[in-house]
Amino acid sequence: MSAGIVSYGAYVPRYRIKVDEIARVWGDDANSLKSGLMVYEKSVPGFDEDTVTIAVEAARYAVKRSGIDTQRIGAVYTGSESHPYAVKPTSTIVAEAVEATPVLTAADYEFACKAGTAAMQSCMGLVQSGMIDLGMAIGADVAQGAPGDALEYTAAAGGVAFVIGNKGSEFIAVIEDTYSFTTDTPDFWRREGMPYPEHGGRFTGEPGYFKHVTHAAKGLMDKMGTRPEDYNYAVFHQPNGKFPSRAASILGFTKEQIQPGLVVPKLGNTYSGSCMMGIAATLDQAKPGDRIFATAFGSGAGGDAFSFTVTDKIEEIRNKAPTVVELLADPIYVDYATYAKHKGKIRLA
C-alpha cells in the first residue's frame, strides 16, 4: 500500500521583527548578520499564540484545503520543541479542535527541528499498514532563542500540517520513499525546565547539520536510484539561508531547485515547521508530475529525507487555503520591546 499527502496547511503569525531591530538592541552589525545568515526578518507569535494555536490553525487549513471528513483521521502527531505543556499533549487539543476525536491515537513528538517529519514517517507507517485511514502530522514551534544569542536572529514561529493517506485517488503528492540517518550528536539541546536551548559550538555545522542532511539525502537517492537532476524542486531544513544553500550545492542541486521552498529569509527558522514549510511553499507552486526532494534536520541529531511526486489533484485543492507566500504577506512589524513581551522574554510580576 502506498502513502501520500492528501492535504497540507501552513500557518504563520502576522507579527515580524527585522534583524536590524534585534541587532540595534545588542549592538551587532545588522548588515553582516543579514548577509551571513541570509535572514532579514522573522515571524513573532502574538501574545496569545503558542505551539498549540499555531498547530490548530495549520491543521484547520489542511482540513479546509481538502475538505476531508476529520472523523477519518486515525492519528494526530505534533512535533515541536516548544509544546506549552511538559505533560499534556498538544495533539489532543489539536484533535479536539479539528473534531477528529475520540477514536484516534495521538502523541507529541520531539526531535529538535525534525519532529514534524518524524511524525510524517509515523503516519506513513500507520496508513501503509492499514492501521489507520488518514494521519495528521504537524510540525509547529514558537522557537526559542536566548536574548542576545545568535539563535535570536532566526528563531521564529509557524507551523505546517500534512494529512497523510493511503488512497492513491486522494493524493496531491505521492510519498515515493523516505530514508533517515541518525546519530547521537551533542550539537543543540535544552534541559527540562530551562527556557532557552544551548548549542554545542563546533558541532552545529559539519558534524550536525551537514553530516546528517547529506547522508540522509544521499542515502535516499542511492536507495531509489535517483539523482538531483531527476527532481524539479528540493527543500532542506533552513535554520538560516546559508545552510540549505550549501547543502544543496554539496549534493548537486541548483539554486533554482531550492528557490520556491527557501522561505527562511522572510520567515526565520520555525524549527519543527522549517522543512515542512519549505515543502508546503513548494507544493503551493508545483505542477502535476513535478518531483520534490526534501530533507529535514533535527539536532541531536538526524536527517529525514523524502521523495515526492506531485499529482493532478494538487490543482483542485491548492487555492482552498492560504499559500505560504500569502501567509507571509502583510506583516505587522514590531520593535524589540513588543517582541520581548509577546515571547514572554520579560518576566512579568
Place this chain on the structure above:
Amino acid sequence: MSVPRFWRKQVARYNLIGTHCTNCKTYYYPPRSMCPKCRRDGKTENYKFSGRGEVLTYTVIHTAAEGFEKQTPYVLGIVKLEEGPSLTSQIIADPGTMKIGMKVRPVFRKLGESGEKGMIYYGTKFVPE
C-alpha cells in the same frame, strides 16, 4: 476559571458549537439544553457556526481584569454571528482600526491561563476579515 468549568464547554469554545432549534429556527451560542422560546415543543440540535460575523459594538480595555493586565490596551467586542446569536470576545486588532459593523472571522487562540502551573485555556477569538 476552574478546570471542570472550562472542560465542560471546551468543545463549544474551540469550534463555536452551539445549538439550533429546528422548531423555531433560532440559533443559540453558547449551546442551550432547551429552546427558551419553544420550551417543551423545541427540538434542539448541535450546530457548528461558521464564525463569520460583524462587530455589534466594542470597547478598548485599558484597566484589565486579573490575568489580562499586561495585554492592555486590547479590544473586547460583541460579535454578531451570521446565523444570529451574539457573543462577547476579544478581537485581535489595533484599537485604532476598530469600527462598528466591521466583518470578522474566528481564530484559535489562548484565552487565558491559571498562572504558570495551571491549565492553559484555548478557544475562539476574532480578527478583522
